[in-house]
Amino acid sequence: MISNPKELIPKLDELGYVIDEELATVIYLMLKLEKPLLLEGNPGVGKTEAAYILSTFLQTELIRLQCYEGLDVNAAVYEWNYQKQLLAIKIQEQSNLSTTQKEELIFSDDYLLKRPLLRAITSIKPPVLLIDEIDRADEEFEAFLLELLSAFQITIPELGTVKAESKPFVILTSNRTRELSDALKRRCLYYWVPYPSEAKELKIIKKHLPDIEEKLALQMVRTIQKVRALKLDKSPGIAETIDWAKGILAMHVTEINNESLEKTLSCIVKSKRDLSAVREEIHNLLTR
Numbered sequence: 001m002i003s004n005p006k007e008l009i010p011k012l013d014e015l016g017y018v019i020d021e022e023l024a025t026v027i028y029l030m031l032k033l034e035k036p037l038l039l040e041g042n043p044g045v046g047k048t049e050a051a052y053i054l055s056t057f058l059q060t061e062l063i064r065l066q067c068y069e070g071l072d073v074n075a076a077v078y079e080w081n082y083q084k085q086l087l088a089i090k091i092q093e094q095s096n097l098s099t100t101q102k103e104e105l106i107f108s109d110d111y112l113l114k115r116p117l118l119r120a121i122t123s124i125k126p127p128v129l130l131i132d133e134i135d136r137a138d139e140e141f142e143a144f145l146l147e148l149l150s151a152f153q154i155t156i157p158e159l160g161t162v163k164a165e166s167k168p169f170v171i172l173t174s175n176r177t178r179e180l181s182d183a184l185k186r187r188c189l190y191y192w193v194p195y196p197s198e199a200k201e202l203k204i205i206k207k208h209l210p211d212i213e214e215k216l217a218l219q220m221v222r223t224i225q226k227v228r229a230l231k232l233d234k235s236p237g238i239a240e241t242i243d244w245a246k247g248i249l250a251m252h253v254t255e256i257n258n259e260s261l262e263k264t265l266s267c268i269v270k271s272k273r274d275l276s277a278v279r280e281e282i283h284n285l286l287t288r
């Protein structure tokens with residue numbers, strides 16, 4: 001295990017994740033303090049990827065819960081295998097077991113379907129638990145998470161309280177489509193993931209595409225940084241930058257100019273309105 005945050009930087013870099021000292025420090029504290037980490041930021045800045053890379057670094061399983069509106073306990077925590085329970089009840093009809101004994105039989109681990117949250121706290125080896133886009137879930141589900149995030153336990157009415165055998169490393173991500181509760185934030189370390197600087201984004205491109213020409217990569221980074229300055233519905237994230245770089249190389253482009261940018265805008269913008277806005281500024285993007 002690492003002894004200071006700076007040791008994380010080259011280790012994660014080897015795995016393809018470019019990280020600065022500030023984020024490395026937050027992740028280091030998450031590991032040492034065994035506290036959940038809430039990563040907020042615009043879409044496409046590498047929040048989810050941080051969890052995947054961390055699981056690779058720790059050589060442990062990544063368990064992901066994708067949040068959405070209407071997410072409930074059955075999908076996130078557990079549900080009972082009703083068909084198997086009914087079969088067991090049928091088999092036990094003629095047995096001498098009491099009603100209480102029959103209930104204990106069918107409400108046991110053998111009939112429990114573990115969903116991501118329950119899987120995470122019952123794993124023998126601590127996994128990385130990714131609760132992705134928590135802002136998409138409703139406030140009721142967010143409140144349900146508080147027990148897990150503070151005590152690393154889950155209460156199942158039929159079984160009682162299930163405590164973590166080993167605490168998972170929890171990362172929550174949010175695109176900030178709504179404000180999260182103070183109660184949830186209090187239980188987490190926090191980091192806002194910004195868009196990368198020019199130097200960092202250049203390093204990211206070269207990490208993913210080591211054969212790209214330095215001059216071409218620099219042109220791309222400077223252009224994408226200017227695109228983000230426009231008032232778009234969805235500014236391009238790092239994922240779009242990498243897609244664009246791959247597209248540029250696939251088309252054997254050697255220079256970013258009006259023509260090459262126009263032809264590859266589909267890699268950068270994701271709506272008709274944004275497409276029009278960028279097209280209007282193409283000349284300025286490449287000259288100023």
